[in-house]
Amino acid sequence: MDKLSNMSVYVKVVEMGSFTAVANHLDSTVGNVSRSVSALEKVLDTRLLQRSTRRLSVTDAGQRFYERCTKILADLEHAEAEASNAALKPRGTLRVHCVPGLARHLVTSAVLEYRREFPQVTVDLLLSQRMPNLLEDQLDISILIARTLPDSAYVSQKIGISHCVLVASAEYLQRYPAPMTAADLADHQCLLLGTVDYVRDEWQLKGKSGNVTFIPQGPSFSVNDMDAMAVAIREGAGIGLMAGFSAIDDLRAGRLVRVLPEYHTHERNVYAVYTSRQFIDAKITRFIEKLKKRVGAELMKTAEELIV
Structure with missing residues (x-):
C-alpha cells in the first residue's frame, strides 16, 4: 500500500480506536491494518501508537502526525471533489x-x-x-x-x-377534574416517559413562577417511546409528557388538552x-x-x- 493509503488507515485507527473496527469498516483484515501503521512508523522512525492486549493509545508524535494527516487527506478529498463537482452539486x-x-x-x-x-x-x-x-x-x-x-x-x-408539555385527552379530563397545581397531579393517572434524555420517575417542569419537580407515585403505565406515549394519552389513559411537535396537531383540533399550561419541560x-x-x-x-x-x-x- 502507498503512503497516502497508509495515512488514511492510520487516521481511521486513531478515530475508531481499534484495529478490528477499522478492518471491519474497510472490509480488510487486522493484519493489513497493523501492517499499514507499522509501515508508517518504519518510514518515520517513530512510534505512533502504543499497543497492548486491551487498548491502543496515541503517542505525542502520533497525535501530531494524525492532525497533519487529517488536513492532508481533507485537502486531497476537497481537490478530488472539486474536480468531480461534488462540492457544488449534491449527489x-x-x-x-x-x-x-x-x-x-x-x-x-x-x-x-x-x-x-x-x-x-x-x-x-x-x-x-x-x-x-x-x-x-x-x-x-x-x-x-x-x-x-x-x-x-x-x-x-x-x-x-423542543419542549415537552403535559397533556391529556378531553375524554380523560371529563372523568377527572384537571389539576390546578403541580401537587394536584398526585390525584391523577400519570403516564411515565423514559428516554435517553428524560428521567422516567420525575417530571422536571419550568414555568414563570419557577421550577417544579414532581415525582409520580404508583404510575399505571410507562414507556420509552414518545409515539407509544401519545397513543396512551389519546386513548384516555391519563396525563403524560409529549413533545410539542408531536402534540400540536391534536391540541389544535381539541383532541388533546394542555394540563397545567403554565408549565413545560426545560428546553x-x-x-x-x-x-x-x-x-x-x-x-x-x-x-x-x-x-x-x-x-x-x-x-x-x-x-x-x-x-x-
Whole structure:
C-alpha cells in the first residue's frame, strides 16, 4: 500500500480506536491494518501508537502526525471533489440517523422535500433513540434532541429547540377534574416517559413562577417511546409528557388538552451532527440547510404557540 493509503488507515485507527473496527469498516483484515501503521512508523522512525492486549493509545508524535494527516487527506478529498463537482452539486447516497419521534413528525417530510430538489441523492434514514458512532456505522449525519452534546470530535449545528408539555385527552379530563397545581397531579393517572434524555420517575417542569419537580407515585403505565406515549394519552389513559411537535396537531383540533399550561419541560436543543472534516460534501450542507429551513421553522412556530 502507498503512503497516502497508509495515512488514511492510520487516521481511521486513531478515530475508531481499534484495529478490528477499522478492518471491519474497510472490509480488510487486522493484519493489513497493523501492517499499514507499522509501515508508517518504519518510514518515520517513530512510534505512533502504543499497543497492548486491551487498548491502543496515541503517542505525542502520533497525535501530531494524525492532525497533519487529517488536513492532508481533507485537502486531497476537497481537490478530488472539486474536480468531480461534488462540492457544488449534491449527489450520491446520504445516510441519516434521527431520533424516531422527530423523524416521524418533521424530518421525514424534510427528507422528501430535499429529494424533490436533489433527485440525484438517495437518502437512507435510520431511526434510533441513541446517538450512533458515525464513523463505525458509516453515517453522514445524525439528528438528535439533547440538552447538551457529549464531547467528541464531531461537528454540530443547532437546528432549533423542543419542549415537552403535559397533556391529556378531553375524554380523560371529563372523568377527572384537571389539576390546578403541580401537587394536584398526585390525584391523577400519570403516564411515565423514559428516554435517553428524560428521567422516567420525575417530571422536571419550568414555568414563570419557577421550577417544579414532581415525582409520580404508583404510575399505571410507562414507556420509552414518545409515539407509544401519545397513543396512551389519546386513548384516555391519563396525563403524560409529549413533545410539542408531536402534540400540536391534536391540541389544535381539541383532541388533546394542555394540563397545567403554565408549565413545560426545560428546553432541549435539536442538533445536526456530522463528522469533523475540513471539506463537507454538498449533499450534507444542503441537507442541513433544508433542516434549518423546514424543521427549524416548524419547531419555532410550535414553541411560539405553546410556550407562554
